[in-house]
Amino acid sequence: MVSRTSSLFSYALIGPALLGSLRKLDPRAMIRNPVMFTVEVVAALTTLLFLRDVFAGGSDLLFSAQIILWLWFTLIFANFAEALAEGRGKAQADSLRRTRTEMTAKRLTGTGRDYETVPGASLKVGDVVLVEAGDLIPSDGEVIQGVASVNEAAITGESAPVIRESGGDRSAVTGGTQVISDEIRVRITAAAGSTFVDRMIALVEGAARQKTPNEIALNILLAGLTIVFVFAVATIPSFASYAGGSIPLIVLVALFVTLIPTTIGALLSAIGIAGMDRLVRFNVLAMSGRAVEAAGDVDTLLLDKTGTITLGNRQATEFRPVRGVSEQELADAAQLASLADETPEGRSIVVLAKEKYGIRARDMAGLNATFVPFTAQSRMSGADLDGSSIRKGAVDSVIASVTGQPMATRGSSAALAYHPAAETEVVGEVRAIAEEIAKAGGTPLAVARDGRLLGVVYLKDIVKGGIRERFSELRQMGIRTVMITGDNPMTAAAIAAEAGVDDFLAQATPEDKLALIRKEQAQGKLVAMCGDGTNDAPALAQADVGVAMNTGTVAAREAGNMVDLDSDPTKLIEIVGIGKQLLMTRGALTTFSIANDVAKYFAIIPAMFLTLYPQLQALNVMGLASPQSAILSAIIFNALIIIALIPLALKGVTYRAVGAASLLWRNLLIYGLGGILVPFVGIKAIDLAVSALHLA
């Protein structure tokens, strides 16, 4: 997002939210919320009856007027909560909208550079446009030709440009972002109105919000409770007539509205919107509320090793020469082979040789050396200097180059297996060292000079700091972590043990990933993963929570149900936390709302029946001043508690990564027991104020 206002109540939002809360009184909008719709119907009917009483001359008009006023306040407060939650999204949507205004596109008419300038909105899927340096990309698409640096700040808020190129996993571009250098040809993949930005706008505005499965179930529960209280209240007039009296309608209305779960009913949709909003602030876009909810339910997290569990780069940590070769000699050769190697691994070898053996990096040109780059075929790199050739690379490739035997297939564990034919003692030794390194989770890199094996460089995967603690937190939350890696099983096992993941999938192909997800799901588990490549798309689509990286391909972004704008796979863990927080907030406020009823009964029942049976004064445990002030205080409390809980609904209840048992214990104490006690205090306080002000 361009603007990330993090303050809960920005004053600019309150005005529009107030207006919005009045507009939302429209019954057609209210009907989506059964509890509040019931309140509205009741409020409207009592208002009509009140007007009749005003003209017919009823008694206790001031008291009735106050009750009715608070009924409407209850509704407005509920709408205010929702409007405020939506308003925060709207501010973000407006800034997004600004990026898309007045865009023009250079639509290519042939295969050459001829183009016509057309409005961005008229582009159709399949059109190919030319985007040059300084141009805005007119719509979502895929780079089909060229490489360019693109400023995606409009979407991600990150001002450093990113590279977008045809082919590979970085081919997706987003409408509204700007090409900074070079030019690209883009095939449009989204029609006007359904682009990524359009979807973002709809999401943050709440327009695309549909009720999630949990919300539907909760609404049923709340509607059911409302009906129970209809029975409880509607039967009272008959009971009263048996006792030889009658209860004013307005008192029954007050009892009914305070008993039905208005607190959670009022805040339910605000909680949902705020949950989505929290994700957006976290730079993750959920395509549906369902996905956010599913994130809280996740049982298994599939995490890619590289970038999530380990730092992207492997580092050289040790030189392991064969017998008869000194460490110094091996280090020297390895460094020479790596001088021109700009990969992080190569650089780390140069650094290690320098730090550990004092071999200073030399100048390639000065050595009259030529660099032999790494190729997928040779799987080696190195340098040729003064008639001498040094090679380093995958163990089997280097051995093959030395012995002249064919290479084993890539990625197969057979690469490390023993080949008796043409095996010399030194080859056996190199293999033994390599196996030892692999078992410890490292990557062995064999080094040879002029056809002679010198030894092995130990490249180590560096596990990210603190990741072990994160996984143990996840374990406490009951979430199983599975590391996905292309490494062989031995290496994978060692890294898995070091990082503390529960399980790993080694030598994983996209098909393996998909199969693993299906297997987990068959056991009823929910699976979350992240991915960026096109070959991740099936797995992303299959996973219950599929987080696509924004840098990824169009296919991956389409397949996932969330997009991480920062393209940080570690975020999956936080996303789970946000999902859990959403569900917890709902549960906490539901429990609070229902627990509140105890005090409300004790406020209203004695007040209501006092004219029938004065003995029931004994039930007035709060010592409320008068029947009217008791009833008024209960209904005022019922309305004000909504306002008081809006911050909690928007912020979410505090989430800690602890086990379910201690979470439940803590939350039951706060929201269950608190829900029983708070209204006793609140109603008493309001009663004191009401009687001091002589309102009743």
Add this chain to the structure above:
Amino acid sequence: MTLLGWIQIALFCAAVLALAKPLGFYMARVFDGERTLLSPVLVPVERALYRLAGIDARHEQGWLGYGLAMLAFHVLGFVLLYAVLRLQDLLPLNPAGQGAVAPDLAFNTATSFVTNTNWQNYGGESTLSYLSQMLGLTHQNFLSAATGIALAMALVRGFARSSAKTVGSFWVDLTRCTLYVLLPLCVILALFLVFQGMPQTLGPYVEATTLEGVKQTIAVGPVASQVAIKMLGTNGGGFFNANAAHPFENPTALSNFVQMVAIFALGAAMTNVFGRKVGDERQGWAILAAMGVMFLAGTVVTYWAESAGSPVLNALGLPGGNLEGKEIRFGIVGSALFAVVTTAASCGAVNAMHDAFTALGGMIPMINMQLGEIIVGGVGAGLYGMLVFVIVAIFVAGLMVGRTPEYLGKKIEAREVKMAMLAVLCLPLMMLGFTALATVTAAGLAGPANAGPHGFSEILYAFTSAAANNGSAFGGLSGNTPFYNTTLGFGMLVGRFFVIIPALAIAGSLAGKAVLPASAGTFPTHGGLFVGLLVGVILIVGGLTFFPSLALGPIVEHFAGSAGQTFATGG
């Protein structure tokens, strides 16, 4: 309150707890069709019965099939019973020449027995022929009890099974329950009761000459066998009009104790069956613990209220406990405990007049029923009623652990919540709705014997007892009128089937779901925290609904009594 009284209560709890595990073990095996001690004798009988009825014991039903079989069985049972009652003057075994039962009373009585309620608006020996008694009492006492257990088993299977389409076979469950569980236990209990001095004879009434030389006819009959199923099956319909207060129906303190244990025995054991079937006995104990907490709270209040006695009499210088309407043989604790037990389970047998209890002492039985007979409850019915509340409780608070609520590895979703709420809704609708109707109609107001709050309590108790399928009467209410016969009958039907059918639907929908393995993130449902939560939700969701009505009945009566005020007796 005396030490002996508390010891009796403690012994009672210990006996029920001690029986739960072995009975649960036995019943779990029976319903799985596994070999038990009685198999050599009963398996051939069971097979013969299936052959006779053309039932394939291996064929299981989905929830709908199970429900339809149950409904068909009940409709048939109802029609048969109704026909017998209406035509008893034309049928054999009517030596006393009883006339046909009136349509409304026949409806009420037939409903009462089919729904395991055993509400008695008829006057036993003065209305019914032997045939009616046998078909009404004996037949339905067994089958309505077996039905309750069968349905609980269907729901238990819903929780226990993973991705299954079926929940069992109604016919097999019904047969096995009757054959392996109810009949053998009844034989044992009946023999014990005979040993305690209860008559068991098909011979004629006994003629006796009193000290004054007056001839007296003493009614006897096959009492022990009837009482055994009345207690074990939580039916409650007495052989004699005085029910368990009659010396022949409850001869000794020991028989009183054993009968109370018998009321709870199968209901408590069902929680153990549940635990075993879901693979974790602790789950069953947790449910039983929640029941136990509410039971003990009710017992303490009733025992205290009855021991404290009537505040009005105390004020007049007549201290001591309330013994009005109680058998001196059982005393305050034996009567108070019995009252709580019989209303906690949906038995309805009485050994004292609940009407004559103190206001608060009489309120506890009412609350027990208003919660939906889930404190141990009717055999089977208590468990499925409780599980419905578990679903509500889990859904209310389960979200607080940050996951879609789960119970025993089954996700609780919209469908389960919908069905659970349907079941929860029907009881207050029947209990409060009909009470409201009765309190504003002349026909309804003609019922109660007392004026003021106590009369209100009599009406409320009647509809509460009917809808909860308890069948105990507060007394004082003249229920045999077209108004009460019809409304009470309707209340019983809704109270039974509008809980059963949603519970079955839940069973079906749960059975189809995969069982999720428990993890550290799963809501723990076997500890004290869950028990507390469950009790809290039951009291707030199930109990508070009745607070206004209780305030106008027993509560105001209590406060008025404490202030020395009484209400004039009227219509």
